[in-house]
Amino acid sequence: MPIAYSDADLLRLAGRGAYERGRAYAAEGRVEELDIGEHDAAARVRGTRSYAVLLTGDHWMCQCPVGVNGEFCKHCVAVALVARAYVVSPTVIPPTAPAEAAAGDDSEAEPDRYADPRLLRQLVNQLAGVRGPLHDWEAVDYAQNVGLLLDRLNAAATDRPAELRPVLERLLTHIVNALAQADDWTGAIADVLRRALALHAAACRAAPPRPERLARWLARFNLDPRNRFTASVTDYAVALGERGLASYRREVIHRWETEPDQAAVRRARDDLARFDRDAAALVKLRGKELSTVSQFHAVATALADIGEWELAIEYAERGLRKHPDDPLGRLRRFLVEAYLHRDRPKQDRTPA
Numbered sequence: 527m528p529i530a531y532s533d534a535d536l537l538r539l540a541g542r543g544a545y546e547r548g549r550a551y552a553a554e555g556r557v558e559e560l561d562i563g564e565h566d567a568a569a570r571v572r573g574t575r576s577y578a579v580l581l582t583g584d585h586w587m588c589q590c591p592v593g594v595n596g597e598f599c600k601h602c603v604a605v606a607l608v609a610r611a612y613v614v615s616p617t618v619i620p621p622t623a624p625a626e627a628a629a630g631d632d633s634e635a636e637p638d639r640y641a642d643p644r645l646l647r648q649l650v651n652q653l654a655g656v657r658g659p660l661h662d663w664e665a666v667d668y669a670q671n672v673g674l675l676l677d678r679l680n681a682a683a684t685d686r687p688a689e690l691r692p693v694l695e696r697l698l699t700h701i702v703n704a705l706a707q708a709d710d711w712t713g714a715i716a717d718v719l720r721r722a723l724a725l726h727a728a729a730c731r732a733a734p735p736r737p738e739r740l741a742r743w744l745a746r747f748n749l750d751p752r753n754r755f756t757a758s759v760t761d762y763a764v765a766l767g768e769r770g771l772a773s774y775r776r777e778v779i780h781r782w783e784t785e786p787d788q789a790a791v792r793r794a795r796d797d798l799a800r801f802d803r804d805a806a807a808l809v810k811l812r813g814k815e816l817s818t819v820s821q822f823h824a825v826a827t828a829l830a831d832i833g834e835w836e837l838a839i840e841y842a843e844r845g846l847r848k849h850p851d852d853p854l855g856r857l858r859r860f861l862v863e864a865y866l867h868r869d870r871p872k873q874d875r876t877p878a
């Protein structure tokens with residue numbers, strides 16, 4: 527549902543003074559470039575200076591000196607009133623800047639509103655920063671707000687990847703922090719985290735940062751014990767280049783040697799081993815002391831995944847010799863598939 531603040535809401539949020547000044551601004555036609563989304567409204571308000579405003583129901587954002595401190599200022603009031611008039615009576619044509627109105631194309635106005643990196647950082651902090659745990663619907667609302675923000679960042683990331691990269695890194699820090707404190711019962715926060723990661727990886731490919739800097743960021747992100755997600759090194763390999771990869775590899779392997787049982791470290795090491803097609807590391811990670819059927823099976827499937835079929839078969843056969851009963855038939859089923867794959871003519875083979 528589009529946002530619609532009542533007068534009582536606005537009075538409560540802004541206070542009498544800002545409310546009256548915002549009304550005057552709206553009446554004077556100072557709200558421009560209004561863009562009403564399904565759950566938000568963005569506009570510019572012309573005063574002594576022109577300020578960008580974004581309202582998303584529970585959150586608001588204005589570039590002005592009062593708004594940057596988090597207050598619901600007169601500019602927010604003005605945008606809320608004009609947006610409400612439009613929502614209540616859709617025949618009212620939303621005001622646009624004269625040039626854009628003439629061109630009939632608001633795609634020109636879009637990058638402009640998100641062009642100020644300072645404003646973007648504030649927006650990210652306001653929408654994605656959390657101060658405490660998120661319960662029940664709070665987690666869903668949070669994911670929806672961040673999803674909206676990502677919709678907006680999507681276009682900007684294509685146009686200005688170098689500028690957006692640090693903004694996305696800040697956003698990712700906030701989401702990891704939120705996720706660590708949230709009951710993400712619908713998985714919606716995990717979804718926005720994946721989206722933000724994909725956007726970040728794309729921005730890095732489009733405008734690669736210094737390799738060491740990116741390697742440090744990736745290691746910090748992946749080795750954070752609160753983080754349950756791994757940004758796959760495969761998605762960053764091009765941007766990292768040989769130097770970045772070497773530096774990332776050093777950091778992950780070092781951490782794995784010192785903290786082999788920490789979950790985030792294990793995930794990062796596993797991801798790296800797959801990228802490197804490092805069979806020995808996969809065996810060590812998944813096989814441990816190679817005693818149970820599960821360990822043999824995990825090693826065999828990981829090796830098959832990286833295309834090491836002969837080695838995979840060897841481990842599955844070893845497992846079967848040690849556990850001839852193979853209670854769930856996992857090793858036998860795996861071997862049937864692996865033998866078929868091995869004996870198939872080469873040109874029919876599809877990568878695993």
Ligand SMILES: [Zn+2]
Nearest residue numbers: 588590599601
């Ligand atoms: Zn303001």
